Amino acid sequence: MGKKLETYNLYEKGIEDLIISADKVAHVQLNNPLEHAMLILIKSGYSSIPVLDSEFKLQGLISQPLILDSILGIERIEFEKLGQYVVKDVMNREIPFINENEGFFKALKLAIDNPFLCVVDDAHTFKGILTRRTLLKFVNRYLHETSKESVGPS
Known part of the structure; x- marks a missing residue:
């Protein structure tokens, strides 16, 4: 049979092989100054990054818009506040995440509205991320493989 992909395999597919x-x-810690978080965001080029506690447990996400919103004054951006606040003061605690043991279709459903999902284990320890791009690349490869099989050998 070789490398045949069958439709039911997609329903049984886990996400473990797709996790970064x-x-x-790139991530920051709860008590990092906002200035540090902004530098990490800018240098990494990401729109948002995970926030972890000292035990590597996922706590939230931080983004440039959240940071900028926290330092906007009435008449100017108050850059001096970057050193006065820490990440936990402004991070988003309501974030999309998935357990590393969850199935592919749950990840795909969550990825519709999120560019990436944080992946955690049962103890909520951060294991990595699952990007929408990775999921779509997998679906694309799967569809190409199954369409080749349905056409048969050339």
Whole structure:
């Protein structure tokens, strides 16, 4: 049979092979100054990054718009506030995440409205991220493989 992909395999597919591991993901800690978070965001080029506590547990997400909103004054951007606030003061605590043992279709559904999902284990320890791009690349490859099989050998 070779490398045949069958339709039911997609329903049984887990996400473990699609996760970008935590050690490759830019992140900040709860008590980092906003200035540090802004530097990480700018240097990484990401729109938002995970916020972790000292035990590597996922706590939220921080983004440039959240940081900028926190330092906007009435008449000017108050850059001096970047050193006065820490990440936990302005981060978003309501974030999309998925357990590393969840299935592919749950991830796909959550990714519709989110560019990436944070992945955690049962103890809520941060394991990495799952990007919409990775999910779509997998679906694309899967569809191409199954369409080749339905046409048969050339």
